[in-house]
Amino acid sequence: MRLLFIGDIVGKPGRDIVCQVVRPLIEAESLDLVIANAENAAGGSGLTPAIYRELVAAGVDGITLGDHVYRRREIYSVLESQRNIVRPGNLPDEAVGPRWAMVETRAGVTVAFACFLGRLFMNPIDSPWRAADAVIAQMPSDVKVRFVDFHAEATSEMQQMGRYLDGRVSAVLGTHTHVPTADECIFPGGTAFQCDVGMTGPHDSIIGRRVDRVLESTLTAHPVPFDVATGDVRLNGTIVDIDEETGLATGIQRLMVDERRAKELAG
Secondary structure (H helix, E strand, O other), X not given: OEEEEEOOEOHHHHHHHHHHHHHHHHHHOOOOEEEEEOOOOOOOOOOOHHHHHHHHHOOOOEEEOOOOOOOOHHHHHHHHHOOOEXXXXXXXXXXXXXXXXXXXXXOOOEEEEEEEEOOOOOOOOOOHHHHHHHHHHHOOOOOOEEEEEEEXXXXXXXXXXXXXXXXXXXXXXXXXXXXXXXXXXXXXXXXXXEOOOOOEEEOOOEOOEOHHHHHHHHHHOOOXXXXXXXXXXXXXXXXXXXXOOOOOEEEEEEEEEOHHHHHHHHO
């Protein structure tokens, strides 16, 4: 089976390209499942019920979140009622939403997925290692295909998670930095890995935000709103080929769809 993981969707530009190309990509790349990180989909921070429905209608099968999971309180109702969206698994027990979820591919294969937050250069949080152990232990043993989104800042910590889970999950792919890394590989135990799959949104920006706004804030210390940029919109993600019987990865490749390619795919 082929799984596409779409990196951090940023604002309306990111949502627009997802809605434009996901269904054509499913056909062009023979994709069986699409999972996306959508924690920045609403104005660059958070997710709303309407945007959740928009992404699902566009062909996204599963949604992961990150440190901005609760930036929009209205998402609570989705987290409480829907079965294809997860909050970070190392948040406190009292946090709203499931730690892991299961979705089915177009061929009926069940896939379990989860996400966790890193701790280096991030806000204080429970151990992602212990949380990953607990979550994986809860997944049914007969569900072989398992995916983890590790939402972290430091590449060293991302690599630690990939190595820690090698052989226990099909893929560990990173998000949060919004910058794609060129380190995609399959570890010895059969787990596909990449530090960060990158950002889906405007790349004529500073990680999705208007350059002038960010520079003004940096140079003057003025409280400037970091508005979402609009130019050079791209979809960044990674495709993982997985053996359905063993749950181990057999291939991994980066994917980048720019505006020109998006128009070609949309016909």
